[in-house]
Amino acid sequence: MAASSENLKPDTSGSCPSEFMTRRALVIGGGIAGMQTALDIANAGYEVVLVEREPSIGGRMIQLSETFPTLDCSQCIMTPKMVEVSQHPRIGLMTYCEVDEVAGEVGRFDVKIRKKAAYLDREKCTGCGLCIEKCPTKVPSQFDIGLGKRKAIYVPFPQAVPPKPVIDAENCRFFKTGKCRVCEKVCEVRAIDFEQTDSFLVERVGAIVVATGYDLFAKGAVAEYGYGEYPDVISGLEFERLNSASGPTNGEIRRPSDGKVPKEVVFIQCVGSRDQEKGVPYCSRICCMYTAKHAMLYKHKVHDGQAYVFYMDVRADGKGYEEFVQRGVEEDGTLYIRGRVSRVFRDDDQIVVWGVDTLTGKKIVVAGDMVVLATAIVPTAGSREFAKRLGISTDEHGFYSELHLKLRSVESARPGIFLAGCGQSPKDIPDTVAHAGCAASRVTSLFFTPEPGGGSRDSSLQLASVGRSGA
Amino acid sequence: MKIHYYPGCTLKATATQFESSAVASATAVGVEMVELPRWNCCGTVYSLTSDDLIHQLAPVRNLIRVRNEKGDAVTTLCSMCFNTLKRANLLVKEDPEKKRTINAFMDEEDDYDGGVEVVHLLEIFRDKVGFESIRGKVTKPLEGLRVSPYYGCLLLRPEEVGIDKAESPTVLEELLKSLGAEPVDSPYKAECCGSYQTVDKPDLVVEKTREIIWWAARNHAQCVVVSCPLCFFNLDRRQKDLAERDHDAVILPVFYFTQLVALALGLGEKVCGFEKHVVDPRPLLVSKGLI
Numbered sequence: 001m002a003a004s005s006e007n008l009k010p011d012t013s014g015s016c017p018s019e020f021m022t023r024r025a026l027v028i029g030g031g032i033a034g035m036q037t038a039l040d041i042a043n044a045g046y047e048v049v050l051v052e053r054e055p056s057i058g059g060r061m062i063q064l065s066e067t068f069p070t071l072d073c074s075q076c077i078m079t080p081k082m083v084e085v086s087q088h089p090r091i092g093l094m095t096y097c098e099v100d101e102v103a104g105e106v107g108r109f110d111v112k113i114r115k116k117a118a119y120l121d122r123e124k125c126t127g128c129g130l131c132i133e134k135c136p137t138k139v140p141s142q143f144d145i146g147l148g149k150r151k152a153i154y155v156p157f158p159q160a161v162p163p164k165p166v167i168d169a170e171n172c173r174f175f176k177t178g179k180c181r182v183c184e185k186v187c188e189v190r191a192i193d194f195e196q197t198d199s200f201l202v203e204r205v206g207a208i209v210v211a212t213g214y215d216l217f218a219k220g221a222v223a224e225y226g227y228g229e230y231p232d233v234i235s236g237l238e239f240e241r242l243n244s245a246s247g248p249t250n251g252e253i254r255r256p257s258d259g260k261v262p263k264e265v266v267f268i269q270c271v272g273s274r275d276q277e278k279g280v281p282y283c284s285r286i287c288c289m290y291t292a293k294h295a296m297l298y299k300h301k302v303h304d305g306q307a308y309v310f311y312m313d314v315r316a317d318g319k320g321y322e323e324f325v326q327r328g329v330e331e332d333g334t335l336y337i338r339g340r341v342s343r344v345f346r347d348d349d350q351i352v353v354w355g356v357d358t359l360t361g362k363k364i365v366v367a368g369d370m371v372v373l374a375t376a377i378v379p380t381a382g383s384r385e386f387a388k389r390l391g392i393s394t395d396e397h398g399f400y401s402e403l404h405l406k407l408r409s410v411e412s413a414r415p416g417i418f419l420a421g422c423g424q425s426p427k428d429i430p431d432t433v434a435h436a437g438c439a440a441s442r443v444t445s446l447f448f449t450p451e452p453g454g455g456s457r458d459s460s461l462q463l464a465s466v467g468r469s470g471a
Numbered sequence: 472m473k474i475h476y477y478p479g480c481t482l483k484a485t486a487t488q489f490e491s492s493a494v495a496s497a498t499a500v501g502v503e504m505v506e507l508p509r510w511n512c513c514g515t516v517y518s519l520t521s522d523d524l525i526h527q528l529a530p531v532r533n534l535i536r537v538r539n540e541k542g543d544a545v546t547t548l549c550s551m552c553f554n555t556l557k558r559a560n561l562l563v564k565e566d567p568e569k570k571r572t573i574n575a576f577m578d579e580e581d582d583y584d585g586g587v588e589v590v591h592l593l594e595i596f597r598d599k600v601g602f603e604s605i606r607g608k609v610t611k612p613l614e615g616l617r618v619s620p621y622y623g624c625l626l627l628r629p630e631e632v633g634i635d636k637a638e639s640p641t642v643l644e645e646l647l648k649s650l651g652a653e654p655v656d657s658p659y660k661a662e663c664c665g666s667y668q669t670v671d672k673p674d675l676v677v678e679k680t681r682e683i684i685w686w687a688a689r690n691h692a693q694c695v696v697v698s699c700p701l702c703f704f705n706l707d708r709r710q711k712d713l714a715e716r717d718h719d720a721v722i723l724p725v726f727y728f729t730q731l732v733a734l735a736l737g738l739g740e741k742v743c744g745f746e747k748h749v750v751d752p753r754p755l756l757v758s759k760g761l762i
Contacts, residue, residue, distance in 0.1 A: 223638035345658035347689070352658070 021107040022206035023447040028099050031059020033421025033436040034211035035085050040440030042090040046447050049203050052095045056160035065243040068293040069324035082161040102390050106416025107206045117196045119167035124191040127163035131183035139171045144241045148248030153183050207416045207443045214422040217272035217376040225344045231256040232351050233371045239294050253301050255370045262369030266353045267291045267309045268341050272376030280376050285426040287374035288315045292325045299332040307334045310341050310355050377426040400424050410439040418442050475542040476504035479513050479552035486700040488744025493548050493729040495742040500600045507536050513552040530559035534587045535580050544588040550699035554625040557589040557632040594634050602649035610737035612651025616759050619655045619687035619695045623664050623702040650735040655692040659683045664705045680709040688721040696726045707749045724752030
């Protein structure tokens with residue numbers, strides 16, 4: 001949305017008379033953005049309903065191995081937060097649920113939530129995992145982006161919150177053939193319920209925060225890189241799973257086709273990003289940094305390996321970012337080649353990359369073992385349709401539109417509906433957490449009512465003036 | 472079905488074997504290619520200059536010839552003719568201002584409306600005849616023949632006129648499979664052959680040819696198949712130069728796709744004009760029992 005002066009007028013979204021204000025918030029999406037928002041609102045003393053469509057909270061961040069520029073393990077910093085969310089007395093966690101409809105207005109939204117059939121009673125379930133162990137059906141795991149397997153009754157990953165499984169009816173043997181019911185037989189608390197259907201409930205809330213995150217640029221959209229055709233051409237997120245201790249290779253860097261440890265890995269940046277012809281025109285903002293991180297982590301695990309990075313320019317503008325990139329070059333020998341790649345193809349068991357070094361003007365051919373593509377961030381599939389349901393707007397790419405790009409980036413044009421994280425635009429983790437905190441503060445200031453008759457607002461002013469005179 | 476056919480200059484000169492094998496193959500699968508009674512140069516290379524309508528006159532005039540015959544579609548064989556005609560048509564169709572200027576300039580001709588569809592014979596085989604139907608008419612399957620499709624550029628680019636995905640085309644592969652041949656992938660299949668550099672910088676084209684042929688052979692192809700007479704010339708003729716300067720160079724015969732269709736349909740060697748090839752494909756075909 002254009003930054004018009006209209007959007008800078010005083011916020012009237014809080015003008016809902018306080019007697020009509022439901023001091024309770026809905027947060028849609030349980031990734032780092034949604035979790036942070038929910039925690040901040042709940043810690044301010046208000047109730048929060050957190051809806052997540054997957055069986056567990058954690059979102060994209062929990063899929064990551066380690067995070068730039070500090071290299072903390074994503075699970076280590078995230079699982080305590082996930083537990084905090086699930087145990088917070090003021091957060092009602094609703095996983096495997098989706099928001100279907102939003103009626104009403106700021107202060108009194110009525111939100112219809114669909115509780116997807118999990119085919120088991122998640123209240124009864126103790127999370128013992130016996131059903132998962134005995135389930136005979138194995139299918140590719142979405143959490144591992146198809147690099148690993150999961151069962152038809154599953155939790156997406158071992159640290160899932162809640163640790164309760166769901167049955168994937170599309171692949172379940174019982175749903176497909178009418179025979180099996182092994183999970184039902186082994187369940188001691190009789191939680192399995194094949195008759196379960198989607199159920200609905202309506203929650204009344206005063207404000208909504210949309211934190212639905214992002215997807216990656218579609219496989220195969222850049223056919224010349226062979227993504228989707230050659231198993232050893234993978235996306236950055238797949239590399240995260242390969243590098244993750246809980247991933248399909250237990251954290252060993254092994255290429256998907258034959259399990260060989262790749263000795264030369266080529267990273268290609270800006271795949272889809274900044275590509276007006278075949279991709280998206282914007283910068284995805286995280287790829288320069290995670291590619292630098294990937295090359296570094298690869299070298300930490302494969303000491304005799306060599307990482308090549310084809311780049312357009314390196315955008316390392318956060319705190320500690322440029323230093324991080326330099327460390328990769330100086331200490332881990334990452335070889336940066338400024339130029340684009342025209343084709344990637346398989347030659348026997350190698351993956352050959354044709355590129356150009358625009359600094360020397362020479363064609364470059366790298367016969368490597370694996371290629372990692374820094375594919376663009378795109379809005380979550382169906383974001384346009386979902387925005388319509390919420391009554392908010394999207395930009396030309398499908399990201400949710402903020403009211404003012406600089407000054408009001410967490411407000412949607414609909415009063416009472418706020419935005420957090422990558423649903424609004426691509427962000428790295430620090431920016432996402434900051435954005436989420438900002439959304440939470442907007443919600444709490446909407447909910448907060450000064451005490452009548454010279455209450456807290458006035459006394460805070462006095463405190464401020466005392467502070468100044470004392471300085 | 473009947474379709475108007477625009478040959479272009481090469482099909483009447485250095486690529487007569489392309490035309491004879493195409494007309495015979497098309498007839499055999501129920502497509503009658505009716506040559507336009509009058510036609511002129513296609514314009515050769517589509518002009519990218521914005522204020523250069525004079526270069527659009529040649530292709531548009533050919534499209535008017537199709538209209539003169541009451542036609543609404545025309546087929547071509549040469550990738551370059553196909554590209555130039557289709558892009559000129561697109562320009563006229565999408566820019567009424569330019570259409571008016573072109574029509575006004577050629578006031579001796581009927582006005583052109585942009586309504587002629589330009590299709591490549593490969594598209595007719597794929598979309599109208601169908602590869603399954605062609606498979607059903609094969610009497611001499613090209614069994615054991617490993618062929619590397621080479622698309623070049625003009626059949627696929629730009630996207631709005633391309634007959635298949637620019638970076639990962641499959642139409643020739645599918646055709647080859649329906650003929651019983653084994654398609655072989657090559658990283659060079661949609662790269663440039665060097666095009667008209669062959670006139671001024673033949674050495675450059677010899678090197679392009681070396682790479683294209685080498686990669687096809689590396690993937691165990693026994694021959695290369697093309698749809699463009701210029702690609703054919705470069706790959707076929709420049710292999711002679713390559714062989715002269717490098718005795719160890721890999722040499723592979725080059726075919727037009729219609730020659731392989733004609734062989735598989737049992738139309739005989741005569742329509743294929745193999746004697747015109749610089750790299751004689753007949754020893755390979757004899758070894759496979761195909762002629």
